[in-house]
Amino acid sequence: MPVGRGMSALGVLALVLVVTRTVLSIQPAIVEQYNGHGVKFTIPDDGNYDFVAVHYSINQPIAGVGAGQWAFDVHTKQGSSFVHTNDLPAIQVHKGDTVYYWLHAQKGGTPSELFGQSAVIGDLTTTPKPTTTTTTTTVRPVVTSKTTSAPSGGSHGSGHSSGGGILTQTMIETQSAGTSGGQSPGGSSVGSSGGTQQVYSGTGYVQHGTSQQSCTSYPCLIFEDNFDFLNFETWTHDLTAGGGGNWEFEYYTNNRTNSYTKDGKLFIKPTLTADNYGEHFLSSGTLDLWGGEPNSLCTSNQFWGCSRQGSPEHIINPIQSARLRSDKAFNFKYGKMEVRAKMPKGDWIWPAIWLLPHRNAYGGWPASGEIDVVESRGNTDYHDENGRSQGVDSFGSTLHFGPVYGYDPYEKAHGEMQVTIPSGTLNDDFHIWTLEWDEEHIKVSFEGQEVMNVSPPPEGFWKLGELDKTNINNPYKYTNNKMAPFDQEFFIILNVAVGGVGFFPDKFRNSPYPKPWNDKSEFTARDFWNHKSQWYPTWNPDQNDGEQAAMQVDYIRVWKMKP
Structure with missing residues (x-):
C-alpha cells in the first residue's frame, strides 16, 4: 500500500514488554530409548497443561530456544503424563547418546518453559506393544532461534508465541544469587525463576545486542503465524485517522470488531463509524485518538491522524x-x-499486504523503499479506461523507491494480474502470494505464476527508475549495493483501507453506478458517505456478520534461503 505515494513511514518507538515469570511447575522428562533406535519422552503433568511442546537434538546442544533437530507438540496424555515417541527412520538413538532438550507447556494460553535439559541414554528401553494406544502428536515446523550477545545481567524470552504462531526469540540465562525481582542494567524488570533471571521481550530482538540468525540448514523457517489467535507480541495495531496518506475514508483502531481471529484465520473487517457513535457524530463530533495509556496512544499524527473534528462539509x-x-x-x-x-469483496474496499523498512536508512518515503506484495480493489465491476478489469478479480504488486515524493518511478517496478481461476474472484477462495527477495532481484508470484520480477542493473534502482536523468540528489550514492533501498530489514503490514484519493482513479469506470466522489474535490469523504445506499449493500453487511468485506489471512511464513 503506497504510503500516501508520499507519506513518510511511521516512526515507531521499539517498546520492550517485560514479563516476570514465577517458578516453573513443568518437570523434567524421563528420556529413554524407544523401539531399538528411537526416543521416548515421558513428561509429568503437574500443572494440568493443555499441551506440551518438546524440542530436542541428539548429541548436539541446543542454544536458548533453538528448534533442535526435532520439535513436536503433544496434546494427549497417558495417565498423568504427556508421552511423546519418535521412531522415524531418520532418528538413531543408542546407549550412551546424550539427548538435549527443552520443554514448553501452556495452560489457558499462559506458557511455562524448562530450558537447558539433557539426558544420557542408558539401558532403559521401551518396545511398543500392538495394543498400546498411540499418543497423537503434531509435528511443529523446525524454526530457528535468533541468538544475541546479551549484556551482563540481561536475558530474553522464549520462542513460543502462546499458540498464536511461532516467533523465534532468544532465551539467555544468567545465574542469580537472589530470589526477588529487580532491575536489569538496561532498566527492564526481571524476576528470578529457580535461580535464573528471565526477561521477555516482545520485540523478537534483544534491545542491547545485535541479533543474528543461527540457521544450520536452508531453507530455514524464521517466522510463522497460523493465526490460531491474535498474537499481540507479534502484531501492533496502528491507531490513527491519517490512513496511508491517501486521505482514505477509514481510521485505524484496535478492537475485536475490526481485527480478530476465528477458525485459524485473521480477519480485518471494515465497519461503519456510525455503528459505534451514531451518524450525527460524523458531522459534529470529535474523534480523539491521542490516548492516555501506552497501549492506546495514537501512532501517527501525520495528516491530522490523532484528532479530527467533524463538520457537515x-x-x-x-x-x-x-x-x-x-x-x-x-x-x-x-x-x-x-x-x-482471501481478499475482501465490496465496492471501494482496498486491502493490502506489504512491507516497509524497519529503519529509514535512506530517508523518508519513498527513499527507503516499500514492497507491495498484493493490493486489490473490492469492486465487482470496475474497469480502467482500456476496459481491463481492476476489481476483485485482479491485483497489483509494486516496489516504491526514489529520492522524494513526486519522484517515485513505481511504474518501472510494477506488475498486475487479472486472475482466471475456477473460483472466479479473489474473494471466493484462499490463494497463495509469494515474495522472493535476495541480493539480485525481487519477485512476486501468485499461485506459482510470476506477477512481478524486478532485477536492477549494476547501477541499481536509481538507474532502473531513470532517476539518473534528473538533477535530484541520489540517496543511494553512498552504497555500492545495487538493491538499495531494498538492502535493509523490512517489516510486514496487513490492512484494509477504504476509498481515498489516487487508488480509485476518476477515469476508471464502476458499474452499476459511478464513483461517488472526485479526487479533486475538497469533500471526498462527505460525497462518499452521502452515497452509502449505493456502495454499502455491496459489502453484504447482513450476511455472515459482514465478513465478505474482510481480508482473511490463513498464514504467513518467512524463510531464510541461504547463509
Whole structure:
C-alpha cells in the first residue's frame, strides 16, 4: 500500500514488554530409548497443561530456544503424563547418546518453559506393544532461534508465541544469587525463576545486542503465524485517522470488531463509524485518538491522524478498520515470504499486504523503499479506461523507491494480474502470494505464476527508475549495493483501507453506478458517505456478520534461503 505515494513511514518507538515469570511447575522428562533406535519422552503433568511442546537434538546442544533437530507438540496424555515417541527412520538413538532438550507447556494460553535439559541414554528401553494406544502428536515446523550477545545481567524470552504462531526469540540465562525481582542494567524488570533471571521481550530482538540468525540448514523457517489467535507480541495495531496518506475514508483502531481471529484465520473487517457513535457524530463530533495509556496512544499524527473534528462539509472518517504491523517483533532482509489469504469483496474496499523498512536508512518515503506484495480493489465491476478489469478479480504488486515524493518511478517496478481461476474472484477462495527477495532481484508470484520480477542493473534502482536523468540528489550514492533501498530489514503490514484519493482513479469506470466522489474535490469523504445506499449493500453487511468485506489471512511464513 503506497504510503500516501508520499507519506513518510511511521516512526515507531521499539517498546520492550517485560514479563516476570514465577517458578516453573513443568518437570523434567524421563528420556529413554524407544523401539531399538528411537526416543521416548515421558513428561509429568503437574500443572494440568493443555499441551506440551518438546524440542530436542541428539548429541548436539541446543542454544536458548533453538528448534533442535526435532520439535513436536503433544496434546494427549497417558495417565498423568504427556508421552511423546519418535521412531522415524531418520532418528538413531543408542546407549550412551546424550539427548538435549527443552520443554514448553501452556495452560489457558499462559506458557511455562524448562530450558537447558539433557539426558544420557542408558539401558532403559521401551518396545511398543500392538495394543498400546498411540499418543497423537503434531509435528511443529523446525524454526530457528535468533541468538544475541546479551549484556551482563540481561536475558530474553522464549520462542513460543502462546499458540498464536511461532516467533523465534532468544532465551539467555544468567545465574542469580537472589530470589526477588529487580532491575536489569538496561532498566527492564526481571524476576528470578529457580535461580535464573528471565526477561521477555516482545520485540523478537534483544534491545542491547545485535541479533543474528543461527540457521544450520536452508531453507530455514524464521517466522510463522497460523493465526490460531491474535498474537499481540507479534502484531501492533496502528491507531490513527491519517490512513496511508491517501486521505482514505477509514481510521485505524484496535478492537475485536475490526481485527480478530476465528477458525485459524485473521480477519480485518471494515465497519461503519456510525455503528459505534451514531451518524450525527460524523458531522459534529470529535474523534480523539491521542490516548492516555501506552497501549492506546495514537501512532501517527501525520495528516491530522490523532484528532479530527467533524463538520457537515468535512466529516470524520466514516469507516473504521485495522492495520497491523510486525515491526516490534519481526523484521527481515532477504528471503522468501508466503501468504495464504482471501481478499475482501465490496465496492471501494482496498486491502493490502506489504512491507516497509524497519529503519529509514535512506530517508523518508519513498527513499527507503516499500514492497507491495498484493493490493486489490473490492469492486465487482470496475474497469480502467482500456476496459481491463481492476476489481476483485485482479491485483497489483509494486516496489516504491526514489529520492522524494513526486519522484517515485513505481511504474518501472510494477506488475498486475487479472486472475482466471475456477473460483472466479479473489474473494471466493484462499490463494497463495509469494515474495522472493535476495541480493539480485525481487519477485512476486501468485499461485506459482510470476506477477512481478524486478532485477536492477549494476547501477541499481536509481538507474532502473531513470532517476539518473534528473538533477535530484541520489540517496543511494553512498552504497555500492545495487538493491538499495531494498538492502535493509523490512517489516510486514496487513490492512484494509477504504476509498481515498489516487487508488480509485476518476477515469476508471464502476458499474452499476459511478464513483461517488472526485479526487479533486475538497469533500471526498462527505460525497462518499452521502452515497452509502449505493456502495454499502455491496459489502453484504447482513450476511455472515459482514465478513465478505474482510481480508482473511490463513498464514504467513518467512524463510531464510541461504547463509
